[in-house]
Amino acid sequence: MARNDAWLARWRDTRGTGGVEAFCTYDTGHDLSARFWHIPDSPAGNDPKRYRTDNSLLPLVAPDLTANVACQRQYLALMAGELGEDATVWQARAAASEEALFAQCFDAEDHFFYDRDPHGRLLRVQSDVLLRVLACEIGDEAFFATALERYLLNTGKFFAKYPFTSLALDDPRFDPAFDYNSWCGPTNFLSLIRAPHAFEQHGRHVELTWMMQPILSALFRASRFAQTLNPFTGEAGFTEVYSPSILCLLDFVERLSGILPRADETLWFTALVPIQIDHRDKAHATGYRRAVDGQRFEWINDGETAHAFGGAEWLFSVPNGVRVTTDRQGQIRSLTGMSATTMTGTLETPAASVPLSLSPNEVLALTATGLKRARPSRLTLPTF
16 A cells, blocks of 8 residues: 555656546546546556646546545555554654545535646536545535535435436536446446445434435345446446446445444444335345354344344344444344434343433443443434
8 A cells, every 4th residue: 555655656646736637538437427527538658657647637637536536545544553653654644635525625615626627717517526535534424414404405406316426417528328438427337335434434324324224125126236326216327247346235234234344343233224215115024143253243123123043042122213232142232213304112132121312313322320422412414
């Protein structure tokens, strides 16, 4: 990672802005996106150190590439600290990259990130670049809430029936065609598999389900694993065995209805069931089994109440609409509200019955004296 960082600093900052430059479409993988109209797919001579000097739009200071380096440098700082090295060098470089990102690519009035061309102009194409930047841990809670309200949960921008579109819906260049590799409109699974980190970084678990539920509904009726979806109908589009869509199915089922091991040595038991998006409503129930450190866990949700088991032992039960965070042995640490409405009911364990009331995205920590609020409720509603 350090060598890659050095390479980018040497070859992809030709203008000395501190940002990272895109030389071609393939630098970001935005095939056919209006973001890269009139820019070649590949670098000059297929050499990643060169760009077409006869192209008036190149090089571009790219917000997603710059944000990626800023985030990578933060994690390099963490790695340096773990190795007993000086982390402050990487922290300073990360700060410099983030400063360049906002100086070069951010429009405060639009609250959006754009490419900047060599003439100093922002190329105002509103694309999934925003979600890519947010997934790189850029911005605080208030910044993310504004992005939700104005863009990600805005049905005139990216919040189609099957979100998120790859280009803003109100852009005249938006094209929903989904039967070929396009990032000029259709919903792309590569964006979706990256989305959870952006939302969960700010505790926006409920809003994330508003994307996952319709996408799962589309996947359940699909006959293949496509790269793209029609954002209006959910119909499967280009290609047949696309790994990000396979991963979305596995990941979204686990996040909504399964047992998900986390990097912080915890487990998420999430008590939600798939929602019938199309046509008549239909009740669903789920069961999930996973082995963690040699112990088998099961998680059964009948749509009303979810029950957790460790081996043959019953561990706990909660109402549908609650996420239980445990340690890797299944001991409860906290509860999170996973519904857009306040959930009331009881946390049942072999030791006690504890009344609970959980608002959207609220987190209650389980302490020796009962449930205590660890994070307040915050919810951003869709805009139209």
